[in-house]
Amino acid sequence: MPGEHTACVIVSIGDELTLGQSLDTNSRWLSARLLECGIVTARHVTVPDDAVAVERAVREAAADAPLVISTGGLGPTEDDLTRVALAAALGDELVEDAEALRAIEGWYAARGARMPATNRVQSQRPSGASCLPNPHGTAPGLRARLRGADVFCLPGPPREMGPMFEACVLPALRPPAGRVVRTRVLPTFGYGESRVAELLGDLMRRGRNPLVGTTASVGVVTVRLRYEGGAKEAESALAETERAVRTALGAAVLTPEGDTRERTLAEVVLDLLKERNETLAVAESCTGGLLGAMLTGVSGSSVAFAGGWITYTNAMKHAELGVPDRFVPDAADARAPGAVSEETARAMALGCRERARFVLRGAAGVDHALAITGVAGPDGGTAAKPVGTVWICRASRDGTVDARRFLFRGGRDAVRTWSAMSALGMLRLRLLGVEMELLGEVERGEG
Amino acid sequence: MPGEHTACVIVSIGDELTLGQSLDTNSRWLSARLLECGIVTARHVTVPDDAVAVERAVREAAADAPLVISTGGLGPTEDDLTRVALAAALGDELVEDAEALRAIEGWYAARGARMPATNRVQSQRPSGASCLPNPHGTAPGLRARLRGADVFCLPGPPREMGPMFEACVLPALRPPAGRVVRTRVLPTFGYGESRVAELLGDLMRRGRNPLVGTTASVGVVTVRLRYEGGAKEAESALAETERAVRTALGAAVLTPEGDTRERTLAEVVLDLLKERNETLAVAESCTGGLLGAMLTGVSGSSVAFAGGWITYTNAMKHAELGVPDRFVPDAADARAPGAVSEETARAMALGCRERARFVLRGAAGVDHALAITGVAGPDGGTAAKPVGTVWICRASRDGTVDARRFLFRGGRDAVRTWSAMSALGMLRLRLLGVEMELLGEVERGEG
Numbered sequence: 001m002p003g004e005h006t007a008c009v010i011v012s013i014g015d016e017l018t019l020g021q022s023l024d025t026n027s028r029w030l031s032a033r034l035l036e037c038g039i040v041t042a043r044h045v046t047v048p049d050d051a052v053a054v055e056r057a058v059r060e061a062a063a064d065a066p067l068v069i070s071t072g073g074l075g076p077t078e079d080d081l082t083r084v085a086l087a088a089a090l091g092d093e094l095v096e097d098a099e100a101l102r103a104i105e106g107w108y109a110a111r112g113a114r115m116p117a118t119n120r121v122q123s124q125r126p127s128g129a130s131c132l133p134n135p136h137g138t139a140p141g142l143r144a145r146l147r148g149a150d151v152f153c154l155p156g157p158p159r160e161m162g163p164m165f166e167a168c169v170l171p172a173l174r175p176p177a178g179r180v181v182r183t184r185v186l187p188t189f190g191y192g193e194s195r196v197a198e199l200l201g202d203l204m205r206r207g208r209n210p211l212v213g214t215t216a217s218v219g220v221v222t223v224r225l226r227y228e229g230g231a232k233e234a235e236s237a238l239a240e241t242e243r244a245v246r247t248a249l250g251a252a253v254l255t256p257e258g259d260t261r262e263r264t265l266a267e268v269v270l271d272l273l274k275e276r277n278e279t280l281a282v283a284e285s286c287t288g289g290l291l292g293a294m295l296t297g298v299s300g301s302s303v304a305f306a307g308g309w310i311t312y313t314n315a316m317k318h319a320e321l322g323v324p325d326r327f328v329p330d331a332a333d334a335r336a337p338g339a340v341s342e343e344t345a346r347a348m349a350l351g352c353r354e355r356a357r358f359v360l361r362g363a364a365g366v367d368h369a370l371a372i373t374g375v376a377g378p379d380g381g382t383a384a385k386p387v388g389t390v391w392i393c394r395a396s397r398d399g400t401v402d403a404r405r406f407l408f409r410g411g412r413d414a415v416r417t418w419s420a421m422s423a424l425g426m427l428r429l430r431l432l433g434v435e436m437e438l439l440g441e442v443e444r445g446e447g
Numbered sequence: 448m449p450g451e452h453t454a455c456v457i458v459s460i461g462d463e464l465t466l467g468q469s470l471d472t473n474s475r476w477l478s479a480r481l482l483e484c485g486i487v488t489a490r491h492v493t494v495p496d497d498a499v500a501v502e503r504a505v506r507e508a509a510a511d512a513p514l515v516i517s518t519g520g521l522g523p524t525e526d527d528l529t530r531v532a533l534a535a536a537l538g539d540e541l542v543e544d545a546e547a548l549r550a551i552e553g554w555y556a557a558r559g560a561r562m563p564a565t566n567r568v569q570s571q572r573p574s575g576a577s578c579l580p581n582p583h584g585t586a587p588g589l590r591a592r593l594r595g596a597d598v599f600c601l602p603g604p605p606r607e608m609g610p611m612f613e614a615c616v617l618p619a620l621r622p623p624a625g626r627v628v629r630t631r632v633l634p635t636f637g638y639g640e641s642r643v644a645e646l647l648g649d650l651m652r653r654g655r656n657p658l659v660g661t662t663a664s665v666g667v668v669t670v671r672l673r674y675e676g677g678a679k680e681a682e683s684a685l686a687e688t689e690r691a692v693r694t695a696l697g698a699a700v701l702t703p704e705g706d707t708r709e710r711t712l713a714e715v716v717l718d719l720l721k722e723r724n725e726t727l728a729v730a731e732s733c734t735g736g737l738l739g740a741m742l743t744g745v746s747g748s749s750v751a752f753a754g755g756w757i758t759y760t761n762a763m764k765h766a767e768l769g770v771p772d773r774f775v776p777d778a779a780d781a782r783a784p785g786a787v788s789e790e791t792a793r794a795m796a797l798g799c800r801e802r803a804r805f806v807l808r809g810a811a812g813v814d815h816a817l818a819i820t821g822v823a824g825p826d827g828g829t830a831a832k833p834v835g836t837v838w839i840c841r842a843s844r845d846g847t848v849d850a851r852r853f854l855f856r857g858g859r860d861a862v863r864t865w866s867a868m869s870a871l872g873m874l875r876l877r878l879l880g881v882e883m884e885l886l887g888e889v890e891r892g893e894g
Contacts, residue, residue: 018488020479021662021671023472027493032467041465043500046474046491053490079653183466194585197524198565204525213496213526215463216604224468282736282757288743289729289736292757296735299825299859307759307767310729310739316754319806359766378746407558410583412746414606442559 002066002150004176007042008034009061011054013072013082014156018048026071026161033165035183038175039067040228049073054085062089062149069169072156074139076119082153083124086142092126100131100140107138132168136160141168180231184210184238184260186223186245187268188252189425190438196221199248203241210241219421219439220265223249251434265424266294266301272431273304278367280427282308283321283352285339285373286390291420306356306366311348314339321351321371338385342403342445345373345391349403353395367397368430370423374406376415390419393445394426402426403445404438449513449597451623454489455481456508458501460519460529461603465495473518473601473608480612482673483630485622486514496520501532509536509596516616519603521586523566529589529600530571536593539573547578547587554585579615583607588615629681631657631707633670633692635699636872637885643668646695650688657688666868666886667712670696698881712871713741713748719878720751725814727874729755730768730799731867732786732820733837738867753803753813758795761786768798768818785832789850789892792820792838796850800842814844815877817870821853823862837866840892841873849873850892851885 010030016022024046031041042065047053054073061068073082087094101123108115115138122139125131132141132152137160142153152169154161188196193216197204200223203212210227223245227238242260246253254268255261273280282291288310295305309320314330317323317339327347328339337343348371357365374390381387386407393403404426408418418440425438457477463469471493478488489512494500501520508515520529534541548570555562566585572578579588579599584607589600599616601608622628635643640663644651647670650659657674672688674681689707693700701715702708720727729738735757742752756767761777764770764786774794775786784790795818804812821837828834833854840850851873855865865887872885 012491016660017475018478018491019482020475020477020488021660023470023475024491025470028464028467028470030467031465035466041467042495043504044459044465044471044491044493048489057490077653183468185468194523194563194566197522198563206525211462213462214522214524215461215469217469224463224466226462226466284736284739286743287740288748288752289731289739289755289757290743292731292736292759293734293740293863296733296737296757296759296823297860297863299823301735302759305735305759307763308736308757310736310743310755310757312739312743312749312752312754313807315807320754360760360762376743376746409554409558410606413744414583416740416744440558 002148002174005039005067005150005174006176007065008039008067008069009043009045009065010041011057011061011068011070012044012046013049013054013070015049015079017046026156026158029158029162030069030165035181037170037173038180039173040181049079049081051081051085051088054081055088058086058089058146058151062146062151066149068146068149068151070151070153071161074122074141074153074155076116076122076138083142086129086144086151086153087126089146090126090128090144092128094124095127097123097125097131097140100125103133103140104138132164134160134164136163143168178230179228180234182227182234182238184225184242185262186225186242186260187254187263188221188223188249189219189254189265189421190252190436191221191249192439193221196223196249196252200245201248203244203248210238212241212245218417222262251429251432251436264294264298265421265428267298269424269428269431270295270298270301270304272428276431279304279306280368280370281306281352281356281366283348283369283371284308284310285312285317285348286376287372287416287420288312290416291370291372291423294420294424306360309352309355317344317348321348321355323347323351340373340375340385340389340391342391342405345371345393345403346395346401346445348373349393349395349401368427369395370427372419372423374415374419376412378412388415390415392419392423392426394423394430396430400430402430404441405443406440407442408440449595449621452486452514452597452621453623454512455486455514455516456490456492456512457488458504458508458515458517459491459493460496460501460517462496462526464493473603473605476605476609477516477612482628484617484620485628486620496526496528498528498532498535501528502535505533505536505593505598509593509598513596515593515596515598517598517600518608521569521588521600521602523563523569523585533576533589533591533598533600534573537573537575537591539575541571542574544570544572544578544587547572550580550587551585579611581607581611583610590615625677626675627678627681629674629685631672631685631689632709633672633689633707634701634710635668635670635696636666636701636712636868637699637883638668638696639886640668643670643696647692648695650691650695657685659688659692665864669709698876698879698883711741711745712868712875714745716871716875716878717742717745717748717751719875723878726751726753727815727817728753728799728803728813730795730816730818731755731757732759732764732795733823734819734863734867735759737863738817738819738870741867741871753807756799756802764791764795768795768802770794770798787820787822787832787836787838789838789852792818792840793842793848793850793892795820796840796842796848815874816842817874819866819870821862821866823859825859835862837862839866839870839873841870841877843877847877849877851888852890853887854889855887
């Protein structure tokens with residue numbers, strides 16, 4: 001009786017991957033599915049369409065883990081070498097699989113075509129291996145035992161690979177008995193990754209179970225919990241650690257107790273607005289629509305998001321939002337606040353609410369307006385207002401106005417993304433009624 | 448004198464990668480950049496945040512290739528173990544790098560903050576290694592020699608990793624002499640990848656030199672030429688192949704003869720507008736600002752891009768763009784064209800130009816307006832207007848109006864991105880004065 005699948009090594013095969021022409025999404029997908037089944041992936045290896053490289057990768061993988069899954073290299077062309085490489089690793093010879101051949105011929109017949117001669121090679125397998133049916137393509141998969149490891153070779157195209165994993169690999173998995181792997185994610189916004197680590201302190205200790213780690217992506221620092229052990233203790237252990245993380249990070253955690261889905265900041269803000277039956281409009285200068293795009297990227301956002309104004313030029317700021325000419329005069333004027341200033345940000349936010357009130361008479365305007373104006377760079381920076389200087393203002397129906405100056409690092413994309421995210425962050429804090437200084441914040445306007 | 452970098456092994460480090468929580472895009476990016484420099488990547492390896500696994504991966508990589516680049520594991524937290532693992536692989540001890548420490552402290556000082564104690568560890572390096580400055584984050588990189596191999600350790604966030612590769616790794620590369628690898632890229636828009644392959648035909652034959660391949664990313668299909676061989680013949684061989692590709696693909700190629708830079712569609716359209724001294728405004732419904740964000744993502748876009756209106760709700764369409772109530776009545780009316788219709792798209796585009804004329808009196812309005820309205824999904828689709836149905840309209844100063852209906856496949860993000868890209872594509876064709884049916888186009892409004 002073969003042993004448990006205590007770990008898996010995933011081998012991706014293809015020149016297009018090692019040449020950087022295509023992105024390997026299979027390894028990530030397989031790792032996530034395996035984890036859900038209680039099997040941890042120990043390593044991903046990507047090798048080119050080279051028989052020697054593939055054979056070595058498969059042999060080393062089988063030596064390291066009792067489960068090996070490869071993707072790619074099963075096509076009909078001369079650079080599809082997985083069959084040859086597996087045979088070499090097994091010290092076996094290739095034979096033609098009559099059933100696989102019939103399946104390939106049938107695949108073409110079903111499309112009113114005859115199988116091209118080139119595809120016949122796809123019916124070959126090492127004599128000691130078996131073929132795995134591929135309902136979505138011509139490439140059968142392969143299954144073999146190598147040095148006590150179960151080796152599955154699947155085709156590269158995700159829409160063929162995925163279904164074959166579910167149909168042929170999943171039923172053959174033997175996750176470690178009793179031991180399960182469970183994960184939870186807690187997205188946060190407002191602190192940098194190191195500040196989060198500081199606040200989590202001992203919770204991030206290596207070897208702790210559940211293990212606590214963090215990943216950062218465009219402003220959102222996600223805290224990841226991973227439990228490995230008996231199924232019985234899993235939920236209580238995760239719940240306890242989740243509580244500890246929430247206590248340590250407070251308002252920075254984007255999701256409410258018990259909700260551990262991956263969420264975007266826009267999703268979270270829109271949910272808060274919907275709960276309160278409140279609406280939002282935006283006025284964007286340096287982000288030029290990015291904030292609106294983040295909000296409308298969420299399905300159903302029209303309930304809470306009315307729309308906005310992309311006032312990229314000063315003329316638009318004047319005419320659409322009523323920003324006074326003296327703030328952003330056509331002729332350069334050192335005494336004028338300028339487009340990137342607290343005055344202009346406030347005028348944009350207040351003008352946005354004013355304008356929305358006129359526009360949305362039925363709805364009596366919007367409850368909140370967010371305005372963004374800044375220097376995204378790479379040009380346009382000055383000593384007083386370096387690239388990355390951004391004023392963001394929130395104005396709400398209750399008359400409260402919150403204007404903050406930020407200094408963001410990174411290129412134009414980074415500054416713009418951080419600007420839109422921070423605007424959402426400011427509104428979120430307001431909706432929650434909590435106070436927090438956001439990363440990159442360097443100045444507050446007076447109330 | 449150290450030898451040539453005949454091959455590279457790329458090591459990606461992070462639990463989030465082997466657990467399938469994040470997708471590794473660094474390995475692909477690095478492989479592509481290395482290839483452009485004449486260095487072929489032999490293998491990608493991805494390992495978890497485990498000191499032993501990282502040390503082994505780095506040692507094996509250094510044994511296999513004279514160039515090793517790792518990404519990730521340089522953060523300030525306890526699960527960032529690249530520094531420790533590299534020291535172990537070198538049989539070296541960790542020391543604090545005074546200069547790196549000053550840089551990290553300076554990074555925080557520049558944001559008006561003090562360095563958290565946790566970040567001090569980021570200034571550590573193996574005594575025999577050197578630190579690489581990171582202008583976009585707190586994590587310095589590392590550089591060392593291991594068994595005659597050059598090892599570079601870069602941080603995981605692409606925004607930090609990319610610039611550090613260009614600044615610190617690129618100058619240290621020693622591609623094999625004599626044999627050069629030269630690449631050219633020809634971005635295209637309007638055809639699908641398979642149609643491009645069909646049109647290129649024999650040019651894409653394997654083993655051809657220059658090799659011709661394609662990659663597709665959010666609507667843009669990029670044709671990639673790769674020459675390997677003597678330096679003398681490189682340029683003529685590439686030029687000949689480039690001409691053949693341009694002949695085959697015609698107006699779909701975004702860049703003019705001789706220009707083989709990677710360009711975004713927004714960059715190309717803005718350049719065409721600037722050449723003509725013309726301006727653009729946008730009216731966005733289902734894209735909600737995405738088109739404006741694409742345009743303003745390009746530095747210096749304010750010369751040609753005035754701004755726009757995010758008319759996500761019908762009330763905004765009425766009040767801001769003058770879309771007649773009868774097109775989008777508040778009460779459902781089967782006879783009304785509705786928000787997603789040729790009538791509404793035209794009214795949005797014409798209203799956008801009209802409104803811009805009022806707003807930008809000085810500039811006498813804008814020369815072109817682009818309007819987008821559609822069903823991005825996943826909800827809101829009907830039999831008559833399924834998810835992915837999008838009407839896009841261009842209206843120009845010369846009175847020409849071009850309205851087209853598209854049916855885009857894929858999820859909400861894909862539909863929205865394709866919508867914004869196709870609007871840019873329509874304007875580009877107009878500015879070039881050429882006619883072409885764009886991918887996904889299913890109907891034309893009458894002139």
